[in-house]
Amino acid sequence: MSNTEILSGIVSQPTLHRLPVYLNYLRLKRDLGAVNISSTAIAEDLRLNPVQVRKDLALVSNSGRPKTGFDINDLIDNIETFLGYKNTKDVVLVGAGKLGRTLLSYNGFSLCGLNILAAFDNDENIIGTEINGKKIFHTDKMKDLIKRLGVHIGIITVTAENAQISCDMLIDAGILAIWNFAPVHLSVPENIIVQNENLAASLAILSNKLQAELSNK
Amino acid sequence: MSNTEILSGIVSQPTLHRLPVYLNYLRLKRDLGAVNISSTAIAEDLRLNPVQVRKDLALVSNSGRPKTGFDINDLIDNIETFLGYKNTKDVVLVGAGKLGRTLLSYNGFSLCGLNILAAFDNDENIIGTEINGKKIFHTDKMKDLIKRLGVHIGIITVTAENAQISCDMLIDAGILAIWNFAPVHLSVPENIIVQNENLAASLAILSNKLQAELSNK
DNA sequence: ATTATATCGATAAATAATTATCGATTGAAT
DNA sequence: ATTCAATCGATAATTATTTATCGATATAAT
Numbered sequence: 001m002s003n004t005e006i007l008s009g010i011v012s013q014p015t016l017h018r019l020p021v022y023l024n025y026l027r028l029k030r031d032l033g034a035v036n037i038s039s040t041a042i043a044e045d046l047r048l049n050p051v052q053v054r055k056d057l058a059l060v061s062n063s064g065r066p067k068t069g070f071d072i073n074d075l076i077d078n079i080e081t082f083l084g085y086k087n088t089k090d091v092v093l094v095g096a097g098k099l100g101r102t103l104l105s106y107n108g109f110s111l112c113g114l115n116i117l118a119a120f121d122n123d124e125n126i127i128g129t130e131i132n133g134k135k136i137f138h139t140d141k142m143k144d145l146i147k148r149l150g151v152h153i154g155i156i157t158v159t160a161e162n163a164q165i166s167c168d169m170l171i172d173a174g175i176l177a178i179w180n181f182a183p184v185h186l187s188v189p190e191n192i193i194v195q196n197e198n199l200a201a202s203l204a205i206l207s208n209k210l211q212a213e214l215s216n217k
Numbered sequence: 218m219s220n221t222e223i224l225s226g227i228v229s230q231p232t233l234h235r236l237p238v239y240l241n242y243l244r245l246k247r248d249l250g251a252v253n254i255s256s257t258a259i260a261e262d263l264r265l266n267p268v269q270v271r272k273d274l275a276l277v278s279n280s281g282r283p284k285t286g287f288d289i290n291d292l293i294d295n296i297e298t299f300l301g302y303k304n305t306k307d308v309v310l311v312g313a314g315k316l317g318r319t320l321l322s323y324n325g326f327s328l329c330g331l332n333i334l335a336a337f338d339n340d341e342n343i344i345g346t347e348i349n350g351k352k353i354f355h356t357d358k359m360k361d362l363i364k365r366l367g368v369h370i371g372i373i374t375v376t377a378e379n380a381q382i383s384c385d386m387l388i389d390a391g392i393l394a395i396w397n398f399a400p401v402h403l404s405v406p407e408n409i410i411v412q413n414e415n416l417a418a419s420l421a422i423l424s425n426k427l428q429a430e431l432s433n434k
Numbered sequence: 435a436t437t438a439t440a441t442c443g444a445t446a447a448a449t450a451a452t453t454a455t456c457g458a459t460t461g462a463a464t
Numbered sequence: 465a466t467t468c469a470a471t472c473g474a475t476a477a478t479t480a481t482t483t484a485t486c487g488a489t490a491t492a493a494t
Contacts (some may be wrong), residue, residue: 019418067471202414286440
């Protein structure tokens with residue numbers, strides 16, 4: 001039983017949100033030559049509470065030492081392992097429009113262990129073409145290909161109107177988890193995991209904070 | 218003093234995340250012909266707790282009626298107003314790479330009251346060109362243009378390496394809030410608002426849930 | 435007209451998350 | 465060698481968020 005398996009499910013959402021933030025920060029620090037770092041320093045730079053940082057890090061690492069802090073390389077390694085960045089996750093993508101093509105050409109996903117194997121679309125003009133080495137297939141081929149490849153994760157980058165049908169097709173093909181970039185709520189069976197990438201929510205938070213800031217002055 | 222101003226700052230982050238979700242759902246329902254909807258029904262479809270839905274909606278609306286529920290159109294209007302979707306927010310974008318161009322060509326932002334006025338980049342090959350009617354300027358022009366346009370929000374879609382310098386330039390130009398798509402933590406003065414669009418965090422949550430699901434079986 | 439029921443909105447209870455406190459430990463300075 | 469300061473990790477207190485309960489009310493059915 002791997003570390004990830006033991007610990008999965010017991011971590012809070014807020015913590016899961018912060019871990020990748022720590023990771024970015026730590027990589028930056030490492031690249032600047034730092035070897036050790038304290039939770040206090042992380043908290044200060046990231047504007048977080050030091051106890052919170054320590055608690056988060058305690059979940060993934062036990063290399064913290066009084067007076068010294070954490071070994072940066074160890075910590076990075078611990079977080080990457082914990083988040084499953086080290087074992088590659090194969091995925092497929094549905095919808096090779098602008099956003100879909102952007103994701104297909106983005107190479108940064110490999111840093112998170114994400115590997116987009118192929119894409120699906122209905123547009124005959126692009127079927128058969130490749131983007132960043134990833135071939136685009138007709139959605140007809142979805143079920144067959146997903147089953148053969150043994151993929152569990154699907155990315156949805158189709159329009160709002162087509163999202164539910166694409167979702168249904170993915171589930172029918174055996175997909176267990178969906179990363180949804182379409183601005184709609186997908187209705188799925190109990191056991192299927194949906195993670196919504198919610199640009200509108202993010203924007204709402206930003207403009208709410210800005211509004212608060214402006215009305216304080 | 219507007220409704221948004223009065224209420225800004227007192228809404229919890231989780232609620233602010235859910236409101237756009239309700240909005241998507243309600244628009245869908247409206248398009249399917251629904252006129253009224255109850256918090257119970259929303260909760261069921263969205264897999265939320267009905268009391269939570271009622272509490273969230275109580276923040277933005279007072280049109281709920283026993284036995285009938287909410288008038289969908291009113292509710293949509295209330296949420297849009299509350300989230301500030303009705304008053305247009307002008308923004309500029311820095312970094313007209315793949316992601317930047319995708320955002321520039323996305324027309325869905327207008328639904329949230331977001332209007333991208335212009336973009337900045339350093340690549341001489343694209344400076345002067347237009348994407349979706351939005352002109353790309355050299356970053357030299359940033360300060361002057363932002364001041365003249367009176368823009369308060371900037372979107373960062375440059376690479377991780379260039380994010381901090383772009384951020385500094387935006388702040389120097391007078392930007393108050395930054396929507397950051399680069400996978401790094403930006404360090405900013407106290408009064409500047411940063412909202413990070415964190416794909417890695419989203420992915421981490423997805424794969425954590427999937428891991429938990431798989432190890433339960 | 436009366437009754438039954440679905441729903442709201444308010445209040446209370448329970449749970450989750452954050453922040454504060456404190457003793458223990460390590461490494462550096464005297 | 466001893467003292468001092470920084471830090472960790474654990475526990476406790478606080479705060480935020482979610483969930484449960486309940487009375488009031490509007491609509492529909494009898």
